[in-house]
Amino acid sequence: MDLENQKRVKEFAEKYGAENLVVILGAAEGEAAGLAAETVTNGDPTFAGPLTGVQLGLSVYHICEPEIKEEVDESVYDEQVSMMEMVLDIDDIVDEMSAIREDYCKYL
């Protein structure tokens, strides 16, 4: 994840409390989604950014995961996301995200 974004996530977690923060990703691949999810839960796996060694344990989801999709207005989702959703490997993304949440998320 972008180093500037890591810094912002860290600041928001301090400002609002990690239990009140939810991170939503739009990554194109399962691997990228998993890396970003790991960064905001267990710390930066690349040891490069401000979240290195910081275990925020935030709730993190991909916008295309069924739990999120069902909370969003269907017509807005169709208009904004469904075109891209068709070309993404959703099963791969869901697998990666579920595994990271199970291991590292503190606020499920």
Added chain:
Amino acid sequence: MSILKGKKIVIIGDRDGIPGQAIEECVKTAGGEVVFSSTECFV
């Protein structure tokens, strides 16, 4: 229990996936308060 409603939402979109702006529009309809939205580029 709702995941998004009443929560502070940080959006990390992806230029090659779903952009931040599109996610923002969706999250708002679910009652989440967007505090930050960006679109990353992995090129």
